[in-house]
Amino acid sequence: MNRSDHAETDQPSLWTTYRMRWKRRRLLFRAVRKRRQLRVLVDRTGEIGRNDILLASTMRNEMVRLPFFLEHHRKLGIGHFLIVDNDSDDGSAEYLAAQPDVSVWRTSHSYRLARFGMDWLTWLLIRHGKGHWCLTLDADEVFIYPHWNERPLKALTDWLDSTGARSMGALMLEMYPRGPVGAQPYSAGQDPAEVLCWFDTGNYVHKYQPELGNLLIRGGVRSRMFFSSEPDRAPTLSKAPLVKWHWRYVYVSSTHSLLPRRLNKVRGAKATDMVSGVILHTKFLNTVVEKSREEKTRKEHFENSDLYGAYYDRLIEDPDFWTPESCAYEGWEQLEALGLMSRGNWR
DSSP states (O other), rough: OOOOOOOOTOOOOHHHHHHHHHHHHHHHHEEEEEEHGEEEEOOOGGGGTTTTTTEHHHHHEOTTHHHHHHHHHHTTTTEEEEEEOOOOOSSSHHHHHSTTTEEEEEEOOTTTTTTHHHHHHHHHHHHHTSSSSEOOOOOOOEEEEETTTTOOHHHHHHHHHHHHHOOOEEEEEOOBBOOOGGSSSTTTTSSSGOOEEEESSHHHHHHHEEOOOOOOEEHHHHHHHHHHTTGGGSOOOOOEEEEOOOOOOEEETTTTEEEEEEGHHHHHHHHTTTTTTEEETTTTTTTTTHHHHHHHHHHSSEEEEEGGGGHHHHHHHHOOOTTTOOEOOOHHHHHTTTTTSBOOOOO
């Protein structure tokens, strides 16, 4: 991966510290106010164990993804799921409500005006996440980490606890099929990586953001296909999805950055400095063509949706993302060898 120079050891100015403190307070207050938009569908949070790892997510009409999403993360060791259903009409809410380890809240309010669901999830994490390691994902995201198929997530969080870490980073790796995306069949419960077998390896760029102290990463197939002329507008791929939660914590921009600022120190100057994972982004299943038509009309997924009109138009055209330079996915060891995840000192 290409890396830009950054000063990770820079200390923020007193003015920056003051502004970030007030920003955090404003975002926490927003979340408390937005709690009124949530209606309990089923609340099993009383069954959360003291050492359970929690998963929080906002989703809408993801019925086809849910069987694998739940089963994969259960196998990792998630003890309870905190789900906000944003007015699904495909049976998602009912399916989730029937799962014994899931609590569900419903809302018909604007996803965009709730900071793309983060206000709702912040409230749930305030209410239920304190003292727990919490994994925050979208329904089209599959979390993996070094040794994930051999060691439970609890082994990793225990090690993070032993080092004093409160957060862990992950790169969102955008997966895609070979051939038109809408022509590749997918069945509920199937591992999406059996269909989305490919990813880009050579176009990642880094930019250090001193205000929040985080390393912003862009690249991947969406940057190549949709934002090649304006790479600074490509989606951000760097995330900090795994956090040992405290009620004073808050995500600033999706799961890309947090406050307090120290939680963003999830990557070192070298790719191998700190343990990190990968989020397999499974957006480009065959359902994306129809979803793009809907989301272009709803304008709920981007702050300035007009900038993304051409992006949705291209997806509606059912593109083929594959090139001879595309890399076939083989597993976490491959991703570590490519510098996309790291074991750090966790061996």
